[in-house]
Amino acid sequence: MGNWLIRNATIVTMDDGRRVLTDTDLLIEGNEIKSLHPSGTGPSELPEDRVIDGSGLVAIPGFVNSHTHCAMTLLRGYADDMPLMPWLQERIWPVEMKLSEEDVYWGTLLGIAEMIRAGVTCFNDMYHYFEAAARAAIDAGMRAVVSGVLLAFLPDADERLDRAIEFARDWKERGDGLVVTMLGPHAPYTVPDHFLQRVVEGAKSAEVGIHIHVSETAGEVADSQRDFGQTPVERLDRLGVLDATPVAAAHCVHLSDGDIETLAAKRVGICHCPGSNMKLASGAAPIPKLLAADAVVGIGTDGPASNNNLDMMEEVRLSALLHKLQSGDPTAVPAWRALEMGTRGSARALGIGDRVGQIKPGMKADIALIDFRRPHLFPRHDVISHLVYAARAGDVHTVFINGRPVMLNRELQTLDEPRIFREVTDRLERLT
Numbered sequence: 116m117g118n119w120l121i122r123n124a125t126i127v128t129m130d131d132g133r134r135v136l137t138d139t140d141l142l143i144e145g146n147e148i149k150s151l152h153p154s155g156t157g158p159s160e161l162p163e164d165r166v167i168d169g170s171g172l173v174a175i176p177g178f179v180n181s182h183t184h185c186a187m188t189l190l191r192g193y194a195d196d197m198p199l200m201p202w203l204q205e206r207i208w209p210v211e212m213k214l215s216e217e218d219v220y221w222g223t224l225l226g227i228a229e230m231i232r233a234g235v236t237c238f239n240d241m242y243h244y245f246e247a248a249a250r251a252a253i254d255a256g257m258r259a260v261v262s263g264v265l266l267a268f269l270p271d272a273d274e275r276l277d278r279a280i281e282f283a284r285d286w287k288e289r290g291d292g293l294v295v296t297m298l299g300p301h302a303p304y305t306v307p308d309h310f311l312q313r314v315v316e317g318a319k320s321a322e323v324g325i326h327i328h329v330s331e332t333a334g335e336v337a338d339s340q341r342d343f344g345q346t347p348v349e350r351l352d353r354l355g356v357l358d359a360t361p362v363a364a365a366h367c368v369h370l371s372d373g374d375i376e377t378l379a380a381k382r383v384g385i386c387h388c389p390g391s392n393m394k395l396a397s398g399a400a401p402i403p404k405l406l407a408a409d410a411v412v413g414i415g416t417d418g419p420a421s422n423n424n425l426d427m428m429e430e431v432r433l434s435a436l437l438h439k440l441q442s443g444d445p446t447a448v449p450a451w452r453a454l455e456m457g458t459r460g461s462a463r464a465l466g467i468g469d470r471v472g473q474i475k476p477g478m479k480a481d482i483a484l485i486d487f488r489r490p491h492l493f494p495r496h497d498v499i500s501h502l503v504y505a506a507r508a509g510d511v512h513t514v515f516i517n518g519r520p521v522m523l524n525r526e527l528q529t530l531d532e533p534r535i536f537r538e539v540t541d542r543l544e545r546l547t
């Protein structure tokens with residue numbers, strides 16, 4: 116993999132001191148961040164083609180997309196402006212039943228190309244044909260947390276669970292540590308108690324976490340109260356789901372004060388998806404309350420059929436804006452907090468905060484360089500403010516994942532975009 120030097124950049128570290136370093140050189144050795152130096156004081160013996168001139172660029176820890184269904188790029192724009200249940204039952208699930216493993220592979224690659232271009236260096240995926248998603252991530256050099264989606268109503272649900280457990284055990288830490296695995300029971304309302312208990316046992320035996328949708332709509336919470344006399348969070352807690360390490364809980368829109376206390380105490384990773392929640396009119400998650408309770412909060416895009424893109428910059432901005440509107444308080448979720456949730460917070464929510472989410476020596480080199488030589492990013496009063504309120508995915512200049520450049524000066528290094536477009540186009544004729 117070799118070494119790389121990013122010279123004379125501004126570095127948003129996302130470390131405990133929230134430091135932003137100017138005129139700094141960043142040395143990457145192998146797959147790790149080796150050191151940070153004031154400009155010109157670092158190593159100078161690297162060949163020219165291993166040195167990136169960082170003047171005018173801002174380095175941030177790559178965005179971590181804490182919840183998505185990446186191959187749903189195939190269904191982007193296929194059904195919009197519908198309520199969640201008819202959208203799933205009438206439009207999405209029928210097409211998904213026709214998907215092949217290779218469809219998922221190419222749909223995932225399309226999503227990865229989009230994410231790398233938007234400075235995303237890791238995604239947490241829950242979908243069918245999980246091996247194809249993991250394979251796509253490794254082929255692209257992308258970091259991924261992968262779980263197979265488990266729906267108890269499918270006729271072969273039990274075999275799928277067995278395969279998912281086997282996959283979780285066999286694939287964790289593959290691809291030089293790029294792939295982390297979890298089990299992905301879809302949601303409390305699609306998975307009965309006895310099945311969830313088998314998932315908990317499987318996660319324990321494979322030593323992996325659990326990724327699940329939780330309390331996404333008011334209807335889901337009302338049904339749970341009616342059928343179990345408990346909120347979805349209370350029910351998951353009773354079944355031991357919240358004791359898995361880690362738990363990535365997507366959405367968490369409709370929570371009681373007791374739910375918030377439980378989620379914070381159990382260190383459950385909240386995967387906040389504001390764009391999807393707004394589009395499906397699910398509601399606004401109580402993020403200010405969760406943050407006040409010191410919960411672990413990250414940000415995700417959700418699948419590209421309900422968003423409709425995988426642009427984490429947009430989700431970070433929405434996270435900062437939505438809660439101001441919702442609370443009537445312009446100080447709710449300030450810019451630094453939103454950016455932290457989209458990087459370090461998401462990494463913590465996925466249980467990988469010890470290796471990514473910050474720029475500091477010893478962390479894996481997952482870094483996005485943002486080009487600030489753009490009119491909408493001038494003048495530079497506040498770098499964090501610009502990243503959250505003014506920057507766009509198109510400003511992402513260069514991306515490193517695990518020490519490897521996957522995009523240099525806006526050119527993808529590991530993916531063949533024209534081929535991906537062709538493959539996806541051909542496959543859609545059969546699917547839709």
Ligand SMILES: [Zn+2]
Pocket residue numbers: 182183184328365417418
């Ligand atoms: Zn989802």
